[in-house]
Amino acid sequence: MAKKTLKPKAFFITVEGLEGCGKSSVFNFLTTFLKRKGYSVKVFREPGSTKIGEKIRKLLLDKKNGNLSLHTELLLYLAARTQLIEEKLKKARSFSDIVICDRFLDSTLAYQGYALGLGKIAFDSVKMFSLGINPDITIFLDVSPKVGLARLKKKDRIESRPITFHNKLRRGYLSLAKKYPRRIKVIDASGSLEDIYVSVERLINRVLPR
Ligand code: Z5A
Numbered sequence: 001m002a003k004k005t006l007k008p009k010a011f012f013i014t015v016e017g018l019e020g021c022g023k024s025s026v027f028n029f030l031t032t033f034l035k036r037k038g039y040s041v042k043v044f045r046e047p048g049s050t051k052i053g054e055k056i057r058k059l060l061l062d063k064k065n066g067n068l069s070l071h072t073e074l075l076l077y078l079a080a081r082t083q084l085i086e087e088k089l090k091k092a093r094s095f096s097d098i099v100i101c102d103r104f105l106d107s108t109l110a111y112q113g114y115a116l117g118l119g120k121i122a123f124d125s126v127k128m129f130s131l132g133i134n135p136d137i138t139i140f141l142d143v144s145p146k147v148g149l150a151r152l153k154k155k156d157r158i159e160s161r162p163i164t165f166h167n168k169l170r171r172g173y174l175s176l177a178k179k180y181p182r183r184i185k186v187i188d189a190s191g192s193l194e195d196i197y198v199s200v201e202r203l204i205n206r207v208l209p210r
Contacts, residue, residue: 010042010093011209012133014104017141018170019159020148021189022196026141027102029197030204034098042092045102047080050087056080063157074112074122078129081105085131093133105130106138106176106184111158114172115165134183137207139200140173141189148189 015030017023027043034041047057056076059065068076081104092099105126113122145166152159177184185207187199 008094010096010099012093012136013098013100013204014106014135014138015100015102015141016104016106016110016138016173016184017189018143018145018148018166018173019155020151021141021143022193023102023141025193026139026189026196026200027100029193030100030139030200033201033204034100039097040095041098041100042096043100043102044084044089044092046084046104046107047077048084050080050083052083052087053080056083061156061158063160065157070112070116070118071121073116074108074118074125077108077112078125081108082129082131085133089133101135104135104138106140106173109176110169110172114175115169136183137203138180138184139203140177140184140186141196142170142173142186143189145170 013030015023015027031041031043046053047060048054056079060068060073060076060080089099089101108122108126112118113126145163149155149159149163149166174186177186185203187196187203189196
C-alpha cells in the first residue's frame with residue numbers, strides 16, 4: 001500500500017480505560033492496523049517508555065509500596081510524563097505520522113483527580129506538566145468494573161483497590177468524555193475483543209485527517 005503521510009505534526013492518539021477493558025489488546029490491534037494502512041507509527045506507554053519512566057513505573061505498581069502518599073503518587077506520574085514528553089514524545093511528533101500512547105493525561109485526571117479525590121490539584125498540575133501536549137483523539141474503552149476486574153488473572157497495587165474506587169474511576173472517565181466530547185470517544189468494551197476492534201477501526205477511519 002502507498003505510504004500515507006499526515007506530517008508535519010503527528011496525529012496523537014491515546015487509549016484509556018479501566019482495568020480489564022482490553023486496552024493492551026486494542027493498543028496492539030490499533031498499532032498493527034495503522035501500520036498496515038501505511039502510516040509510520042510511534043508507540044509509548046504511561047507511566048514508562050523512558051529509562052527513568054520505567055523505574056518510576058516499578059515504584060508505582062509495586063504492591064509493597066502501599067504507603068505511597070496520594071500527592072507523591074501524583075507527582076511520580078507527572079514526573080514520568082514530563083520525562084516522556086521531553087525525551088521522546090515531542091521528537092516523535094515531528095518524525096512520525098501517528099503517535100499512540102497507552103494512557104496519558106486522562107489517566108491522571110480519572111485516577112488521581114476523580115477516583116482518589118485530588119480534584120483541582122490534579123487538574124491544575126496535569127495542565128501544567130503536559131507541557132502543551134494534548135491528544136488529538138482519546139479512545140476510552142468503557143466497561144463496568146465488575147466485568148473488567150473479573151477478566152484479570154492477577155492484580156497489581158492499583159487493581160487491588162476496592163470496587164468503590166473502580167466505580168468512581170469509571171464515573172470520572174465518563175465525566176471527562178462529557179466535558180471533552182470532540183476529543184474523547186467512548187467505545188463499549190463489554191463485548192468480545194473482535195467487536196471492540198470493529199468499533200475502533202470504524203472510529204479511526206472516521207477521525208483520521210485526510
Ligand atoms: N495510572 C494512574 O493512576 N495515573 C496515571 O496518570 C497513569 C496511570 C498514566 C498502569 O499500570 C497503572 O497506572 C494503571 C493506571 C495507573 N492502573 N492499573 N492497574 P498498567 O499499565 O500495568 O495497567 P493498565 O494500564 O491497566 O494495563 P494492563 O494491565 O497492561 O492491561 P489491560 O489493558 O488492563 O489489560 P486488558 O487488555 O484489559 O486485559 C486484561 C485481561 O482481560 C487479559 O487477559 C485479556 O485477554 C482479557 N480481556 C480484555 N478484554 C477482553 C474482552 N473484551 N473479552 C474477554 N477477555 C478480555
